[in-house]
Amino acid sequence: MRTLLTARHVLGHENGRHVLIPDGVVVFEGDRIIHVGRDFAGEVAVRHDFGTALISPGLIDLDALSDLDTTILGYDNQPAWEKGRIWPKSYMDRGPYEMYSPDELSFQKRYAFAMLLRHGITTALPIASLFYRAWGETVGEFESAATAAADLGLRAYLGPAYRTGNTFIHEDGRIDCHYDEARGMAELDAAIAFCRAHENTHGGLVRTMLSPDRIETCTPDLLRRTAAAVRDLDVPVRLHCCQSKIEYELVLKQHGMSPPEWLESLGFLSPRALLPHGSWVSGSRGLDRPGRDLEIVGEHGASIVHCPLVSARGGRALDSFSKYRARGLKMGLGTDTWPPDLVTNMQVGVLLSRVADGTAVNTRATDYFDAATIGGADALGRPDLGRLMAGAQADITVFDLSHPLIGQVIDPIQTLLIGGSGRDVRDVFVAGRHVVRGGALPGFDLGAAHGRAQAQFDGLVARYPERTWKHPPVEAIFPPSYPPLTDAGYSPSPG
């Protein structure tokens, strides 16, 4: 059964790059695109005319927000270590425990997957925080995540995050590390078994990956064994590194090498390695250390996973996206924080790159659009994703450009990065399945899920004092933006 999509703007692909086709068509049969062009003479069973819209390749999120985001709690509440982002020793000593029930864990993945699709993301590599976990993620929750991805129709690379270590903070403010190598190795074994059981299931929609959590929570043996498993299983591996100054300096102190130097020495780097966030590297602002960090990443063909929104909220940017590209580094994008919106991330990214460069001339909207599509696909070794062309997977995102708030459309990509957002996604197809229709997900009640997510989030926030340095009350960890109205109760009218 063939389906034909048409709209005012179609982003096709020719000679290795995206091309714009005015009033173009995309035709797919089953999960494959069979034709992209100006028109189509063959028979089709179904037609959708999206009018003033952009038919785009589905977006690829290499660090896809997959929980109820806790980093947003730090937006105005800094520094992070004082606001529950590093476990106090007292919490470590009492024995960390799961703050969510298995049912709540599985709900938040399903909810997050629905939100990713609603924002036009068709391929996702989920990331979640471990701050509210007993230790790593569990196989059980990822089994239910595989079911959720298949139910909703999201293309996902899944693998429970694991670790051998944890940073914590002493009563006097010193930051230290605790290691439990046996626990982390057992989690790695479980993650490998998960890959073997779930790789290429649900008609190829579900793939797997290895997810050691963050470089500073991994011992050398865990990373060596992970690298061996990556070669053996031939799956992608994602590791947070070069993400913060604290992490960079900790790795230097512990191993006498920078994060990329250390990873290279362990044989960890390869074209399968995906590295969020790459913003603290030798020679970058605030790091007084010469070195070859970016050359090392590039020489091994690893990809940088760039998440401009979360980095900017933390006061950091790549220096710069345009310079990383000019070096030939492989660059993909990730959301990593709420909203799971790669359009917003692209917008913020263009601006940060221009500010970092001190000029607008080196960064274009298309540079970011390439990273969100072709860059992500290349990072995963998937020439059948990230482009609309015959033979590719029918992973398609349709952006509505017809509403008055979009402003004047001169060019669909530039317009999207000037005045659009993920909220403008109206329809999404993954592997040919129509998974978002007019902003709604068939079989998933976004409104009900929103209410449940808020209640679950409120419950988590209420337990923050247990995991926060010196255990202050919630109101002191997350004070309101403005003080509440005083007990006097009313404000007299002026005059």
Ligand SMILES: [Zn+2]
């Ligand atoms: Zn991240």
